[in-house]
Amino acid sequence: MELLQLKYFLEVAESQHVTNSAKKLHVAQPALSQAIRRLERELGVNLFEHTGRNIRLTPAGAYLKDRLAPALASIDGIARDIAAFSESERHTVRxxxxxxxxxxxxxxxxxxxxxxxxxxxxxxxxxxxxxxxxxxxxxxxxxxxxxxxxxxxxxxxxxxxxxxxxxxxxxxxxxxxxxxxxxxxxxxxxxxxxxxxxxxxxxxxxxxxxxxxxxxxxxxxxxxxxxxxxxxxxxxxxxxxxxxxxxxxxxxxxxxxxxxxxxxxxxxxxxxxxxxxxxxxxxxxxxxxxxxxxxxxxxxx
Missing domain, CATH: 3.40.190.290 (D-Maltodextrin-Binding Protein; domain 2)
Structure with missing residues (x-):
């Protein structure tokens, strides 16, 4: 699994709308759909199911979303912490x-x-x-x-x-x-x-x-x-x-x-x-x- 795949999945899981998520992520809709399908193949489960023209999370998708949201938030927090640390280091003299x-x-x-x-x-x-x-x-x-x-x-x-x-x-x-x-x-x-x-x-x-x-x-x-x-x-x-x-x-x-x-x-x-x-x-x-x-x-x- 790639970090980018997981971020794509989480965005679609929260919006449950591929077209809107593609616009928000600034990627083409086919590329976003392919990334989701590739993640499903790697995990061996369906993460979304179609209901008419819409999609919704499967139980496996809902479980992954609940597990993934805090993990990605933590990763984003690390990135901010590293940026703050780097800024502090610029003003540190040893x-x-x-x-x-x-x-x-x-x-x-x-x-x-x-x-x-x-x-x-x-x-x-x-x-x-x-x-x-x-x-x-x-x-x-x-x-x-x-x-x-x-x-x-x-x-x-x-x-x-x-x-x-x-x-x-x-x-x-x-x-x-x-x-x-x-x-x-x-x-x-x-x-x-x-x-x-x-x-x-x-x-x-x-x-x-x-x-x-x-x-x-x-x-x-x-x-x-x-x-x-x-x-x-x-x-x-x-x-x-x-x-x-x-x-x-x-x-x-x-x-x-x-x-x-x-x-x-x-x-x-x-x-x-x-x-x-x-x-x-x-x-x-x-x-x-x-x-x-x-x-x-x-x-x-």
């Missing part, structure tokens, strides 16, 4: 955030205010294949942190490099600037937990410098980390732009003499085709990060 999450969230908030119909799906799953945009960091060897199997066709759309300094309490002992890492070997370090790429990068750079930091405390809450540093309970590695200002927490950023302490944020396309909405947001995100970098660099100049 982002995998492995670095600079605060900046990305701020960019989403600003973009959403101007584009309220846009829907964002944010993940921090390095194995998530269905993403339009990856925000990640480059490892010291230039590979992607957080993308364990970077697609071969992935394109780096933009990169933003920032120095990594030492966050210290505004009050109390302060290392000379730029600070020598060897002078901090006995310090207690406070780390932001969950920032795997940043932590790995700092550990790698410390190892290159012959230095292993003593981690005294970790928290997945940036505000807690800032507050503990501001209270003088330890110091911490801190990127100069992407993690925000420290001044509200009575902490300062001290530059390091070792210029290797830097990281690069990368905006990476998925290897799939981006939707126009994803492309627009990616351009917005790149511009948003660029303005932050320019503003912070201007303040430091």
């Amino acid at each position: 982002i995998d955030v492995q670095a600079a999450s605060g900046i990305v969230v701020d960019a989403i908030a600003l973009y959403s205010a101007e584009h309220p119909d846009t829907r964002f799906l944010i993940s921090q799953n390095e194995h998530e294949p269905l993403c339009d945009i990856h925000v990640t960091a480059l490892a010291s060897d230039g590979s992607f942190h957080g993308l364990s199997a970077s697609p071969p066709d992935a394109a780096v759309e933009a990169t933003f490099t920032e120095r990594i300094g030492i966050a210290v309490a505004s009050r109390g002992p302060r290392p000379p600037e730029p600070a020598d890492l060897s002078g901090l070997a006995e310090s207690r370090f406070i780390c932001l937990a969950g920032s795997r790429a940043f932590r790995t990068l700092c550990d790698e750079l410390c190892a290159l410098a012959g230095f292993t930091p003593h981690i005294a405390f970790e928290s997945d809450n940036p505000s807690v980390v800032k507050k503990m540093i501001g209270l003088g309970l330890g110091i911490g590695f801190w990127p100069e732009h992407s993690w925000g200002d420290l001044s509200d927490y009575e902490a300062d950023l001290v530059s390091l003499a070792d210029t290797r302490f830097a990281r690069t944020i990368a905006i990476v396309d998925s290897d799939g085709e981006q939707s126009p909405e994803a492309r627009r947001f990616e351009e917005f995100l790149i511009g948003h990060i660029g303005r932050i970098w320019e503003k912070e660099s201007g303040q430091c100049a």
